[in-house]
Amino acid sequence: MLAAPLAGCGGNWQSALDVYGTSAISLKHLIILIVAVCSLVWMLVLIALIAALWRSRDARPVSPEPGRERRMTIAVTGAVVATVLIIGTFTVMSFVATRALTVAGQDDLTIRVRGLQWWWGLEYIGPDPSSRFETANEIHIPVGRKVRLKLEGLDVIHSFWVPSLAGKQDLVPGRPNELTIRAEHAGIYRGQCAEFCGMQHAHMSLLVIAEPQDDFDKWTATQRQTAAQPADEQTAAGLQTFLAKPCAACHTIRGTAAVGTTGPDLTHVGNRRTIAAGLFETTRGSLAAWIADPQTIKPGNNMPMVPLTPDELRAVSAYLASLK
Amino acid sequence: MKPSAAAPEQRDIDVERAQLTDALAETWKTPSGLWGALATVDHKIIGRRYIFTAFVFLALGGVLAALMRIQLAQPEARLLGPDRYNQIFTMHGANMMFLFAVPVMEAVAVYLAPLMVGTRNIAFPRLNAFSYWIYLAGGALLWIAFALDMGPDVGWFAYVPLSGPQYGTGKRADIWAQMITFTEISALAVAVELVVTIFKQRAPGMTLDRIPVFVWAMLVTSFLVIMAMPAIVLASTSLILDRLVGTHFYNPAEGGDVLLWQHLFWFFGHPEVYIIFLPAVGMVSTMIEPFARRPAFGYLGLVMALIATGILAFGLWVHHMFVAGLPRLGDSFFTASSMAIAIPAGIQIFCWLATLWDGRPVFKSPLLFIIGFIITFVIGGLTGVMVASVPFDTQVHDTYFVVAHFHYVLIGGAVFPLLGAVHYWFPKLTGRMMSEALGQWSFWLIFVGFNATFFPMHILGLEGMPRRIYTYQPDLPWHGLNLFVSVSAVILTAGFLLFFINVMRSARFGEIALDNPWDAPTLEWATTSPPPSYNFAMIPVVGSLHPVWDDRDGLPVADGLRTDRRELIVTTLATAEPQAREASPQNSIWPLWAAIATTIMLIWSIFSPWAVVWGSIPAAVALIGWFWPKGTPEDES
Amino acid sequence: MREKIVLDLGKLPLHGMGTASVTWWGTLAFMLIEGTGFALVIAVYLYLMSLATAWPINTPPPDLLPGTLVTLILLTSLIPNILLSRWAEQQDLRKVRIGMVMMSMIGTLPLIVRIFEFPALKVSWDSNAYGSVVWTLLGLHTTHIITDLVDTLVLAALVFTRHGRSPRRFGDVQDNAMYWNFVVATWLPIYGCIYWLARL
Numbered sequence A: 001m002l003a004a005p006l007a008g009c010g011g012n013w014q015s016a017l018d019v020y021g022t023s024a025i026s027l028k029h030l031i032i033l034i035v036a037v038c039s040l041v042w043m044l045v046l047i048a049l050i051a052a053l054w055r056s057r058d059a060r061p062v063s064p065e066p067g068r069e070r071r072m073t074i075a076v077t078g079a080v081v082a083t084v085l086i087i088g089t090f091t092v093m094s095f096v097a098t099r100a101l102t103v104a105g106q107d108d109l110t111i112r113v114r115g116l117q118w119w120w121g122l123e124y125i126g127p128d129p130s131s132r133f134e135t136a137n138e139i140h141i142p143v144g145r146k147v148r149l150k151l152e153g154l155d156v157i158h159s160f161w162v163p164s165l166a167g168k169q170d171l172v173p174g175r176p177n178e179l180t181i182r183a184e185h186a187g188i189y190r191g192q193c194a195e196f197c198g199m200q201h202a203h204m205s206l207l208v209i210a211e212p213q214d215d216f217d218k219w220t221a222t223q224r225q226t227a228a229q230p231a232d233e234q235t236a237a238g239l240q241t242f243l244a245k246p247c248a249a250c251h252t253i254r255g256t257a258a259v260g261t262t263g264p265d266l267t268h269v270g271n272r273r274t275i276a277a278g279l280f281e282t283t284r285g286s287l288a289a290w291i292a293d294p295q296t297i298k299p300g301n302n303m304p305m306v307p308l309t310p311d312e313l314r315a316v317s318a319y320l321a322s323l324k
Numbered sequence B: 001m002k003p004s005a006a007a008p009e010q011r012d013i014d015v016e017r018a019q020l021t022d023a024l025a026e027t028w029k030t031p032s033g034l035w036g037a038l039a040t041v042d043h044k045i046i047g048r049r050y051i052f053t054a055f056v057f058l059a060l061g062g063v064l065a066a067l068m069r070i071q072l073a074q075p076e077a078r079l080l081g082p083d084r085y086n087q088i089f090t091m092h093g094a095n096m097m098f099l100f101a102v103p104v105m106e107a108v109a110v111y112l113a114p115l116m117v118g119t120r121n122i123a124f125p126r127l128n129a130f131s132y133w134i135y136l137a138g139g140a141l142l143w144i145a146f147a148l149d150m151g152p153d154v155g156w157f158a159y160v161p162l163s164g165p166q167y168g169t170g171k172r173a174d175i176w177a178q179m180i181t182f183t184e185i186s187a188l189a190v191a192v193e194l195v196v197t198i199f200k201q202r203a204p205g206m207t208l209d210r211i212p213v214f215v216w217a218m219l220v221t222s223f224l225v226i227m228a229m230p231a232i233v234l235a236s237t238s239l240i241l242d243r244l245v246g247t248h249f250y251n252p253a254e255g256g257d258v259l260l261w262q263h264l265f266w267f268f269g270h271p272e273v274y275i276i277f278l279p280a281v282g283m284v285s286t287m288i289e290p291f292a293r294r295p296a297f298g299y300l301g302l303v304m305a306l307i308a309t310g311i312l313a314f315g316l317w318v319h320h321m322f323v324a325g326l327p328r329l330g331d332s333f334f335t336a337s338s339m340a341i342a343i344p345a346g347i348q349i350f351c352w353l354a355t356l357w358d359g360r361p362v363f364k365s366p367l368l369f370i371i372g373f374i375i376t377f378v379i380g381g382l383t384g385v386m387v388a389s390v391p392f393d394t395q396v397h398d399t400y401f402v403v404a405h406f407h408y409v410l411i412g413g414a415v416f417p418l419l420g421a422v423h424y425w426f427p428k429l430t431g432r433m434m435s436e437a438l439g440q441w442s443f444w445l446i447f448v449g450f451n452a453t454f455f456p457m458h459i460l461g462l463e464g465m466p467r468r469i470y471t472y473q474p475d476l477p478w479h480g481l482n483l484f485v486s487v488s489a490v491i492l493t494a495g496f497l498l499f500f501i502n503v504m505r506s507a508r509f510g511e512i513a514l515d516n517p518w519d520a521p522t523l524e525w526a527t528t529s530p531p532p533s534y535n536f537a538m539i540p541v542v543g544s545l546h547p548v549w550d551d552r553d554g555l556p557v558a559d560g561l562r563t564d565r566r567e568l569i570v571t572t573l574a575t576a577e578p579q580a581r582e583a584s585p586q587n588s589i590w591p592l593w594a595a596i597a598t599t600i601m602l603i604w605s606i607f608s609p610w611a612v613v614w615g616s617i618p619a620a621v622a623l624i625g626w627f628w629p630k631g632t633p634e635d636e637s
Numbered sequence C: 001m002r003e004k005i006v007l008d009l010g011k012l013p014l015h016g017m018g019t020a021s022v023t024w025w026g027t028l029a030f031m032l033i034e035g036t037g038f039a040l041v042i043a044v045y046l047y048l049m050s051l052a053t054a055w056p057i058n059t060p061p062p063d064l065l066p067g068t069l070v071t072l073i074l075l076t077s078l079i080p081n082i083l084l085s086r087w088a089e090q091q092d093l094r095k096v097r098i099g100m101v102m103m104s105m106i107g108t109l110p111l112i113v114r115i116f117e118f119p120a121l122k123v124s125w126d127s128n129a130y131g132s133v134v135w136t137l138l139g140l141h142t143t144h145i146i147t148d149l150v151d152t153l154v155l156a157a158l159v160f161t162r163h164g165r166s167p168r169r170f171g172d173v174q175d176n177a178m179y180w181n182f183v184v185a186t187w188l189p190i191y192g193c194i195y196w197l198a199r200l
């Protein structure tokens, strides 16, 4: 029943094996190496097992005999030494790789990522306070630049994970964390909350859109602006309804009287590819469906069903869709 | 002490063999009827009950797993909503860990350990009865709550704040926390019994280097229980306090800390997985001997590996928290310690391989399960080594890769040996053999079904599928593999079903078993199948690690025990020199009353803190009744 | 299996005392469980302390008087307790009876002072995490005193009945005394935590 949010967008699925971020690429190498060595170890064990069982088909005396016991002791000791060497190597490798995970430069772009049940609040922090702006569920980053994410859990623990770009990091209430990501290729990368966070943990995804610096600058310029004024009668009615109904108590639309903070910032909601944390592609229809009955579509989420007449619903969704 | 002059005492040497066994049977008997069943303190009856109950929970947990697999077989399935699904996976995990895996291992030991060390009952047999009732009550609490739609829905490790007062509304998280208290009380009780049985009640001559490996494993496990379970009791109690009386342990706004919960939980949680795993490897080391037809290679290595794993177990917990944001240098230390576990694990694997190499294997179902165990557990252990690497784990933590890892180690590493053990010790428990044909069929179904179910989960995890999601969107590329996994789970379930059928059929109609049908070397096979209520008519005297093999011409035994009171031998810790003829307590109904009183108090305290005050009065009364001497020969001498 | 008799156990005592008694080992095992529990709560205390910017959180440190008094009472109680244990070892029923009555009374003293110790913490369990952890420490220790006191009272009653004159009872008295020593010993680090660490 749900539309494919990325179909046709040329997006890349979240996968630790389909990687486009600096960190994810090196992690993939590490993963492949460790898996290969471990597969080899498993195969050796299997060969030894088969040989042991095969060998025994010839009937031989059973009682332990010192010569054979000694040879077996040597074999077992050898295998243990090999084990020590392998895990020693693994430990050093992961130590080195761990250090590489944490390096962050000074002048990086910084984004505050807030995890809430069950959506992502985003705040872009620029060099000066006037360049800050809020958005939700869709992160834009310039290709090839390190971006620092400040991760904060506002209610329960969530986990930020965009596997094609980097490993995950939890958002823990009371304990801010950081993660640095860097996309090597332009593209759309899907991520999903990885720490169980209640009812709609399954539907708490986000998109990271890595684009050339120019596009990124254009995007930030748009985002900084206040919401577009209603252009026609229907959208104007939509804004009126939005302000008259409880919507404004939870949502902010910059440039209007709506300043709620419980729900996502909707100033440029029509500009985002998806709504409700990756559940639908953003269209007037999907907006209307969502507003009409959020609880059936995403059971348990924190937006209540607000009774609207069909006209109001049409108007509100047209207005929101127009907020590019 | 001088034997009391008043009672004319009866000794085993004074009577003929037939009279001896009659007298012992009279002294040690469990009266028939309901009352007898409720009051019994026979470790074999309680152990059997415990095992049976644990397997019921396995079947129930398996049914939940089936529901999850149906739901996940296709994207956006509507069979279960998020609320039900979250309860179901939490129930599945909590049930499998707390009501099946830990208790079943302890249950097997409750039955076997006293027999294997050559004594007549477990130490503190009344505590043993109590621990079973408390376990049953905890299991019932969880499942009744689930039936009433009050089942916990916060995952088996119930992270705060999700389980805390603000976000875990209703009583669901309290049910989880209190179920923990029940199962931990019972596990701790059994651990104490086992430690003391193994330390002090070994047959004369069973020095430390003559203890069967399974018994060693249970000794180490019991110490793990004793040192690890207090952490979870503290965690769940403080959670209830946060929820009920407004303390702030886990509230960052008032100086509490969210990660404190994770530290406490995993300080218990990691040893917990070895509490499940060590008994299983102990079973393997013990079972492999009759089927390889030679002593297990490297006894010292096997025992040292158990002890080393037990000690290392307490230095690993942070590997469950690699992405929680702790200092990276500290994380790397836990990578090293986690990887180090591969050494004792490897030692054991290599010793078993050597045993099979040098032996002449008999391909009966227990050996099949051992072979299946080696193949699958090594996969699970190696994926464990993978997730122990911090950078690797940042990609697979909380995904199906980890789900695959822990089912490989839990099912491959613990359930396979357990199923082998059921086939192996079934004749001892019931006096009947299990069907070999059905056993082999169920092995192959389970082995194939298991690998087909869980192997693809590794790939799903790497492809980005997080765990604990009740559904996924159709355009995500996980559909095919999930369907395959769900279909394979049908084969797995069929295998388990066949196993259950085999057990039930064989219990009624199985071929009558010999006392020692596998020609096994340990003491439990030196008595009848099933053993009499007093286990051994005369206490064995042990001269080697394999008494039954090494004394084929006649088992050395000791005499001089009274037959008119329940008497067993206390020996010294290291060398097992006889020290005293201790009396083992009589049957008693008081453990049941104590368990009922405790249950009322614990359940009531979910709702009101005053329950602890008022509820402790009947509990104290029951305990006094339990310990007050009743004038039996056991109480008085 | 055929059996051959190689050992006569008839001369062994009918009940083991001290390390030859399973109850002794059982008590030890329970002490290990509870000791781990205490150690963990103390670890939680230190952990929360290490996170806090100021410790105690928003309150002055607790009053020293009641807690120190309890410490003194507990330490003094060791003397009669150890004597009692010795009498039990000598199986001197008369002295054991006196000792049990004595310990029953001494056991109530710290409880009475405890009533004043909780307010002396100057913080409520629901004020903040500091309050929660000190109340838990004190509460946990108090339950141990109560449990041991109940045990002592029951045992005191028992030694005055006909069941009193049995080596088994003397063993119980010894185990009970050992447990009291444990209750006293665990108090010392807790006392140090609650009263002195908060003053650092």
Ligand code: HEA
Pocket: A041, A045, A082, A083, A084, A086, A087, B273, B274, B276, B277, B319, B320, B338, B339, B341, B342, B345, B346, B347, B349, B377, B378, B380, B381, B382, B383, B384, B385, B387, B388, B389, B393, B396, B397, B398, B402, B405, B406, B409, B410, B413, B414
């Ligand atoms: C029976 C249970 C059991 C066992 C035995 C193990 C064994 C191991 N486990 Fe596992 N584990 C679990 C049960 C178990 N685990 C569970 C239930 C969870 C998840 C909890 C949850 O989140 O719900 C978990 C999660 C878990 C994690 C956290 C993952 C995450 O959440 O991201 C980690 C990380 O380090 C880990 C590591 C290990 C390691 C290193 C071992 C080692 O002991 C393995 C050692 C064995 C071998 C290595 C194989 C044999 C050795 C050889 C053949 C020698 C040659 C080997 C080499 C050269 C490497 N486990």
Ligand code: HEA
Pocket: B058, B059, B060, B061, B062, B063, B065, B066, B068, B069, B089, B090, B092, B093, B094, B096, B097, B100, B101, B155, B156, B157, B403, B407, B410, B411, B415, B453, B467, B468, B469, B470, B489, B492, B493, B496, B497, B500, B501
């Ligand atoms: C020993 C422990 C154990 C065992 C045996 C199992 C067994 C199985 N588990 Fe379990 N599992 C866990 C421990 C275990 N699991 C834990 C700890 C979690 C984590 C929970 C959490 O995240 O909180 C988990 C999570 C978990 C998930 C992830 C859920 C999620 O994250 O959303 C899945 C998904 O497929 C799954 C599947 C299965 C399957 C298919 C089996 C199969 O092996 C089941 C096989 C079937 C049977 C054993 C039943 C056969 C019997 C019958 C059909 C009835 C017959 C009845 C009678 C005769 C009376 N498990």
Ligand code: CUA
Pocket: A115, A116, A118, A157, A158, A159, A193, A194, A195, A196, A197, A198, A200, A201, A202, A204
């Ligand atoms: Cu947020 Cu899962």
Ligand SMILES: [Cu+2]
Pocket: B269, B270, B273, B316, B317, B319, B320
């Ligand atoms: Cu672990």
